[in-house]
Amino acid sequence: xxxxxxxxxxxxxxxxxxxxxxxxxxxxxxxxxxxxxxxxxxxxxxxxxxxxxxxxxxxxxxxxxxxxxxxxxxxxxxxxxxxxxxxxxxxxxxxxxxxxxxxxxxxxxxxxxxxxxxxxxxxxxxxxxxxxxxxxxxxxxxxxxxxxxxxxxxxxxxxxxxxxxxxxxxxxxxxxxxxxxxxxxxxxxxxxxxxxxxxxxxxxxxxxxxxxxxxxxxxxxxxxxxxxxxxxxxxxxxxxxxxxxxxxxxxxxxxxxxxxxxxxxxxxxxxxxxxxxxxxxxxxxxxxxxxxxxxxxxxxxxxxxxxxxxxxxxxxxxxxxxxxxxxxxxxxxxxxxxxxxxxxxxxxxxxxxxxxxxxxxxxxxxxxxxxxxxxxxxxxxxxxxxxxxxxxxxxxxxxxxxx
Amino acid sequence: xxxxxxxxxxxxxxxxxxxxxxxxxxxxxxxxxxxxxxxxxxxxxxxxxxxxxxxxxxxxxxxxxxxxxxxxxxxxxxxxxxxxxxxxxxxxxxxxxxxxxxxxxxxxxxxxxxxxxxxxxxxxxxxxxxxxxxxxxxxxxxxxxxxxxxxxxxxxxxxxxxxxxxxxxxxxxxxxxxxxxxxxxxxxxxxxxxxxxxxxxxxxxxxxxxxxxxxxxxxxxxxxxxx
Ligand SMILES: Nc1ncnc2c1ncn2[C@@H]1O[C@H](COP(=O)(O)OP(=O)(O)OP(=O)(O)O)[C@@H](O)[C@H]1O
Ligand SMILES: [Mg+2]
Numbered sequence: 001x002x003x004x005x006x007x008x009x010x011x012x013x014x015x016x017x018x019x020x021x022x023x024x025x026x027x028x029x030x031x032x033x034x035x036x037x038x039x040x041x042x043x044x045x046x047x048x049x050x051x052x053x054x055x056x057x058x059x060x061x062x063x064x065x066x067x068x069x070x071x072x073x074x075x076x077x078x079x080x081x082x083x084x085x086x087x088x089x090x091x092x093x094x095x096x097x098x099x100x101x102x103x104x105x106x107x108x109x110x111x112x113x114x115x116x117x118x119x120x121x122x123x124x125x126x127x128x129x130x131x132x133x134x135x136x137x138x139x140x141x142x143x144x145x146x147x148x149x150x151x152x153x154x155x156x157x158x159x160x161x162x163x164x165x166x167x168x169x170x171x172x173x174x175x176x177x178x179x180x181x182x183x184x185x186x187x188x189x190x191x192x193x194x195x196x197x198x199x200x201x202x203x204x205x206x207x208x209x210x211x212x213x214x215x216x217x218x219x220x221x222x223x224x225x226x227x228x229x230x231x232x233x234x235x236x237x238x239x240x241x242x243x244x245x246x247x248x249x250x251x252x253x254x255x256x257x258x259x260x261x262x263x264x265x266x267x268x269x270x271x272x273x274x275x276x277x278x279x280x281x282x283x284x285x286x287x288x289x290x291x292x293x294x295x296x297x298x299x300x301x302x303x304x305x306x307x308x309x310x311x312x313x314x315x316x317x318x319x320x321x322x323x324x325x326x327x328x329x330x331x332x333x334x335x336x337x338x339x340x341x342x343x344x345x346x347x348x349x350x351x352x353x354x355x356x357x358x359x360x361x362x363x364x365x366x367x368x369x370x371x372x373x374x375x376x377x378x379x380x381x382x383x384x385x386x387x388x389x390x391x392x393x394x395x396x397x398x399x400x401x402x403x
Numbered sequence: 404x405x406x407x408x409x410x411x412x413x414x415x416x417x418x419x420x421x422x423x424x425x426x427x428x429x430x431x432x433x434x435x436x437x438x439x440x441x442x443x444x445x446x447x448x449x450x451x452x453x454x455x456x457x458x459x460x461x462x463x464x465x466x467x468x469x470x471x472x473x474x475x476x477x478x479x480x481x482x483x484x485x486x487x488x489x490x491x492x493x494x495x496x497x498x499x500x501x502x503x504x505x506x507x508x509x510x511x512x513x514x515x516x517x518x519x520x521x522x523x524x525x526x527x528x529x530x531x532x533x534x535x536x537x538x539x540x541x542x543x544x545x546x547x548x549x550x551x552x553x554x555x556x557x558x559x560x561x562x563x564x565x566x567x568x569x570x571x572x573x574x575x576x577x578x579x580x581x582x583x584x585x586x587x588x589x590x591x592x593x594x595x596x597x598x599x600x601x602x603x604x605x606x607x608x609x610x611x612x613x614x615x616x617x618x619x620x621x622x623x624x625x626x627x628x629x630x
Contacts, residue, residue, distance in 0.1 A: 003514050010502035294497045301459045301494075302559075303487020303512060305480060400460035403494060 004308060008315035015288070019320060022284050026324025026379050027331065029277040033270045033375050034332040035365075040266055042340070042366030043359075044259045050189075050359040051252035053127040056095060056219030057228050059251065060085065060235065061244040065216060066251075071100045071171055074214040075243070085218065088234050093221035095122050098205045098214065102168030102176060104148075104198060106156030113152060113196045115166060117205020117215070126221050129186070129199070136160035136184030141201050145183035151195035153185050160184060164198065171211035178208050189355045255357065274378055282386040285317055289390030296394060297402025310391045321383030325376045333372065339365035405468075406566055406599050407433040407456060412465035414451050414622075425451040426462070427622035433567070433601060438593045440610050441603040443619030449603040450571050452619065456601065457490055457569040458482050470566060487512060491560030491598070493570035498556035499544040505531065505555045506540045512563045530558040533595075534588050550581025554588055561592055567599035574609055586612045 012019050059066075062075040075081070077096050085094055098117035103110050120141055124130045130138045139145045146164055148156075158164060163179050170176035180200070188194040206212050222231055228247050235245045249256055289296075296309050344363040346354060351361035414426040425448045433439060441449050454460035456467060458474050466475045469489060477485055486492075499508045509530055510523040531537050534554040536547075544552050553573055560568045570589075574582040586609060593600050602609075610616055615629040 003511075007500070007502065014502055295500070298492075298494060298497055299500075300483065301457070301486065301492050303483055303515060305483050308515075398460075400454045403459075403497070 004312050005315060008312045008319060011312065012316050012320055018284055022281055022320050023324045023327060025277045025280055026321065027328035029273055030325060030328025030375050030379060031332045032273060034336065034371060036269065037266050037371050038336050038365045038368055039363060040262045041368050041371065042364040044262060045366055046359045046364045047255050047258070047357050048252070050357055051255045052248045055248060055251040056126070057222045057225065057248050058220040058232055058235065059246050060218040060220065060239065061216065061246070063242055063244050065244055066246060069099070069216070071169065071209060074171060074211055074216055077213055077215045077218070084238055085220070085235065088231055088238065090223045090227045090231050091220055092223050093122070093126055095119060095126055095219040095221065096202060096215040097217045097219060098202060098209065098211060099216050100168060100170070100176070100209055102166045104152065104156065105165040106158045106162070109156055111152065111155055111196070113198050115198045115200055115205060115208070117200045117202040119202045132186040132188065133184045134187045136182070139183045139201050141203065143183065143201060144180060144204055146180040147184040147186055147199040148182055149194045149197040150185050150187045151191070152197065155195060158182060166198070166208065170209035171214065174210035176209050191356055274382065278382040281382060285386040286389050289313060289393055293397065293402050296397060297399050300399045301403060306394050310394050313390045313394070314387045317383045317387035321380055325379055329372060329376065336365050336367055340367050404435065405432040406435045406470060408468040409456065410466050412455055412467065413463045414455060414460070415463045418463070424622045426455060429624055431617070431624065433599055435599055436593065436597050437599050438590065438614040439601045439617060440613035441601065441617045441619055442610050447619045448622040449619055453569050453571050453601065453603055457492060458486050487515060488563070489566045491565040491568035493553070493556045493560050493568065493573045495572045495575045498559070499552055501544050504541045504543055505536060505547065508544070508555055509558045509562050511559065516563060526562055530562060533592065534558050548581070550577050550584060553577060553585050557585065557588055557592070561596060561598060564596065565598065567601065570600065570602035572603050572605065574604065574606060579608065582606065582608065
């Protein structure tokens with residue numbers, strides 16, 4: 001075997017240029033596919049993360065809330081419920097929210113707005129909402145003040161210290177109305193939200209909507225994202241059918257659909273690339289074998305079994321493949337790690353579309369060992385396929401005719 | 404004792420279309436230490452006969468016995484192993500592996516046979532000295548002349564001490580000086596090692612060096628003379 005390995009290794013360097021071309025194309029395919037996909041996955045993770053910061057990993061609602069998000073479908077934020085949820089392993093934080101649509105008005109103009117009652121400190125611990133403040137300051141939980149989004153403030157021509165007028169329909173058709181001083185202005189990345197969001201302390205929102213002790217959603221933070229489904233299942237069985245349990249992937253389908261499109265695009269592109277590179281490699285390996293028919297005949301004559309010659313060819317293909325993969329990975333992996341820590345900042349329209357998703361406007365590469373393994377495996381398979389035909393040629397070869 | 408015996412050997416190509424009787428009912432025997440030339444016009448069937456004797460082709464009918472063993476009955480794998488252990492081959496060209504050095508080419512078969520390293524080294528040194536290429540031991544074939552390559556091929560064929568060596572026109576591509584050198588080496592090794600040689604040739608100078616000359620015509624032996 002040692003002898004066959006030596007022979008195979010030397011054979012691949014016999015036509016140096018040709019082997020270098022094979023190695024370069026393997027390395028190229030690996031680097032391109034890994035870079036492209038790492039960028040897609042890195043950005044995807046970032047989008048999902050941004051999405052999750054908005055909705056939590058899991059939300060608990062009263063049954064059928066999500067479809068209409070009606071102010072009448074609220075749940076009682078009582079200790080019993082909280083205890084039940086807290087008793088589930090892996091839940092680290094419960095963040096209540098009460099949301100409703102209202103008409104917001106300044107001096108001269110008015111606009112439909114989303115009034116979101118939040119437990120500021122609790123919420124901030126999860127998604128750093130207070131960092132979004134661009135003017136003034138965030139309210140404290142006991143205060144009777146509101147924080148409004150930058151776009152809305154601009155539209156209504158209001159600023160910190162002014163009073164916001166809200167009017168709408170509260171819980172069970174109660175009239176909701178109030179005048180609230182603005183303590184701060186926040187910049188919301190999502191432009192749609194930036195022109196309609198009003199943050200209010202939870203207790204104030206409950207008072208405004210006449211929904212005392214109630215909230216529309218309990219947003220859950222968990223220890224480990226991969227436990228989402230288990231926790232959701234446990235919640236469902238513990239809380240029963242009076243509650244609606246939704247996981248992050250059910251709440252941000254538009255982000256996930258975008259990622260699915262990414263996956264399709266990548267699959268198509270990489271298939272094309274592997275097809276082109278693969279045919280090049282297969283052609284080269286076959287050529288290498290066909291040129292050596294006489295040599296194979298001679299080897300068989302002097303006593304090498306067909307299986308031994310096939311082993312040599314197989315090893316040549318394997319060694320080329322593995323060498324190419326090693327070269328490719330040893331460029332791609334350090335590059336990915338570097339890019340992971342040095343993402344490319346985006347400007348212009350690209351930046352806007354990222355901001356719209358609530359994500360930082362940077363091209364973020366991901367570190368994805370599974371992807372590295374998968375791309376290497378595909379190349380490996382191509383090399384195996386490439387060695388099949390030469391192996392077949394030897395099977396059929398008659399010594400006397402070959403020499 | 405006869406090292407090789409062939410009985411009623413026949414090889415017909417294209418049996419179903421235009422049959423060619425390349426070897427036509429030939430019976431021959433070769434003793435140990437014989438140094439035999441097979442001569443004949445182009446197409447007379449020399450190569451076919453040598454291929455049959457060397458077990459790299461199968462006869463249409465008839466049998467080849469080597470050391471009393473009917474090798475025509477062996478399976479392909481068994482035959483390959485039999486060739487490796489009992490027969491040495493020298494072809495007209497493409498004898499050597501271009502990626503191996505002269506030394507590695509010579510010890511190639513012994514390595515396949517898993518002979519110990521010391522034994523191999525010893526044998527290679529003896530043979531390469533014998534063929535006058537002790538200084539080229541680590542050169543690859545591309546750096547050797549055609550004559551030198553054929554000498555290495557002879558050394559390779561003899562390295563594992565086979566029962567006999569088959570050489571199909573080993574001098575066909577060589578100039579007269581190299582031809583003479585190669586024959587000297589073959590003759591010397593034939594004497595020293597007692598290995599049976601059977602070679603084919605067109606070249607009268609080569610024929611003159613043989614101890615036994617078999618003349619072939621249209622697949623048949625027309626004369627068989629020993630000196
Ligand atoms: N594979 C084959 N298929 C069909 N016919 C063949 C084949 N090999 C050889 N022949 C024919 O068999 C006959 C003997 O050929 P062979 O090669 O044995 O002759 P040779 O004496 O070695 O000739 P040369 O001196 O040219 O090498 C020729 O007529 C040749 O055309
Ligand atoms: Mg011939």
